[in-house]
Amino acid sequence: MRAFKAVVAGAGLAGATAARLLAEKGIRTLVVEKLRHVAGHCHDYRNEAGITIHTYGPHIFHTTDKAVWEFVQRFSSFRNYQHRVLSYAEGQFFTFPINADTINQAFGLTLPVQETAAFLAEQAAKASVPQPPRNFRDAIVAQVGERLYSLFFEHYTRKQWGRDPSLLSDELASRIPVRANRDDRYFADPYQGIPEHGYTAMVEAMLDHPLISVMLGADWFELKEDLDPDLTVYTGLLDRMFDFRHGRLEYRSLDLVFRTLDMERYQPAAVVNYPNDYDWTRITEFKYFLDEKSPRTTICIEYPKPEGEPFYIVPDQNNTERRARYMEEAARLEATGRWLFIGRLAEYRYYNMDQVISAAMKKLAARC
Numbered sequence: 475m476r477a478f479k480a481v482v483a484g485a486g487l488a489g490a491t492a493a494r495l496l497a498e499k500g501i502r503t504l505v506v507e508k509l510r511h512v513a514g515h516c517h518d519y520r521n522e523a524g525i526t527i528h529t530y531g532p533h534i535f536h537t538t539d540k541a542v543w544e545f546v547q548r549f550s551s552f553r554n555y556q557h558r559v560l561s562y563a564e565g566q567f568f569t570f571p572i573n574a575d576t577i578n579q580a581f582g583l584t585l586p587v588q589e590t591a592a593f594l595a596e597q598a599a600k601a602s603v604p605q606p607p608r609n610f611r612d613a614i615v616a617q618v619g620e621r622l623y624s625l626f627f628e629h630y631t632r633k634q635w636g637r638d639p640s641l642l643s644d645e646l647a648s649r650i651p652v653r654a655n656r657d658d659r660y661f662a663d664p665y666q667g668i669p670e671h672g673y674t675a676m677v678e679a680m681l682d683h684p685l686i687s688v689m690l691g692a693d694w695f696e697l698k699e700d701l702d703p704d705l706t707v708y709t710g711l712l713d714r715m716f717d718f719r720h721g722r723l724e725y726r727s728l729d730l731v732f733r734t735l736d737m738e739r740y741q742p743a744a745v746v747n748y749p750n751d752y753d754w755t756r757i758t759e760f761k762y763f764l765d766e767k768s769p770r771t772t773i774c775i776e777y778p779k780p781e782g783e784p785f786y787i788v789p790d791q792n793n794t795e796r797r798a799r800y801m802e803e804a805a806r807l808e809a810t811g812r813w814l815f816i817g818r819l820a821e822y823r824y825y826n827m828d829q830v831i832s833a834a835m836k837k838l839a840a841r842c
């Protein structure tokens with residue numbers, strides 16, 4: 475196994491990016507992946523109805539980082555796709571994230587757009603939230619007031635995270651913009667799209683390099699004693715790497731229920747959020763992403779749960795403190811020059827796909 479100067483544990487986006495960058499530096503790299511497929515949680519495939527399904531729930535690529543965008547373009551063409559989401563509340567569909575139209579609809583108003591910011595400020599002032607806000611609840615209420623918070627965020631967040639929103643980090647709120655204009659896109663990033671042939675094909679193309687070998691269905695933890703590389707890039711669970719010595723980090727999971735229906739169109743947007751009244755948080759209709767034509771359609775209903783495949787880190791105080799202890803250990807290993815921890819699981823960060831790639835680029839540039 476000395477033939478490999480670098481070993482990458484995990485063939486998701488973090489592992490594939492790291493492997494590619496290493497190979498392009500002339501470093502022979504082995505990627506070890508426990509699953510029987512590459513692409514980690516952005517894995518996708520075409521189903522019997524001719525629709526591209528995201529195996530682990532909806533993934534929309536978006537970035538403000540030109541270098542990341544240029545990097546992914548090397549491995550796939552992208553369909554220009556602007557993600558739009560509706561929120562189904564009180565028996566109606568609302569534009570979401572909140573914009574000027576959402577506000578008019580929710581309050582039964584016809585405010586001109588230039589009055590939206592002042593209206594929101596008034597709503598927020600009525601709520602009187604400590605400044606600066608120190609948790610998710612306060613961070614949202616400070617922007618939109620109590621009514622919109624309870625209509626769109628409070629119950630969704632409780633379902634998704636299984637705890638009161640006041641126990642979650644204020645940073646979570648920065649994922650969701652509040653707009654005083656009529657932009658109805660989920661993301662305002664300049665670069666957005668879906669890989670035309672899927673994320674799996676994109677990751678396969680990243681790994682397709684003469685200096686990269688991929689072992690599927692092999693657990694790095696079982697092989698590591700037999701490997702002796704100069705560099706190991708670890709993309710698995712942060713706490714597992716250190717035998718859970720500071721206690722277990724929490725992860726949230728989802729039951730993803732897929733249904734293929736004999737109808738052309740199920741819902742009026744690619745994703746509909748269900749903040750209240752239902753056990754699920756959202757439903758995705760996949761054919762929107764690549765504008766796939768089929769007389770049938772496939773949807774995915776997401777039911778959050780505490781156990782199972784680790785999809786989300788949990789941004790609360792306990793986990794943040796525990797993470798800090800593990801990250802100190804990771805930093806000590808990284809300081810030897812022989813280890814890198816990259817990705818959502820290994821850094822225990824709520825990264826988007828582009829942030830994973832950017833983290834891999836930065837860490838590899840600093841190392842090689």
Ligand code: UDP
Binds near residue numbers: 570628630631634
């Ligand atoms: N959120 C919410 N209502 C919504 C959408 C999101 O309260 O309609 C909150 C919820 O806490 C969620 C977080 O914002 O977990 C981040 O949402 P995002 O859509 O970014 O979640 P992801 O796509 O990563 O599951």
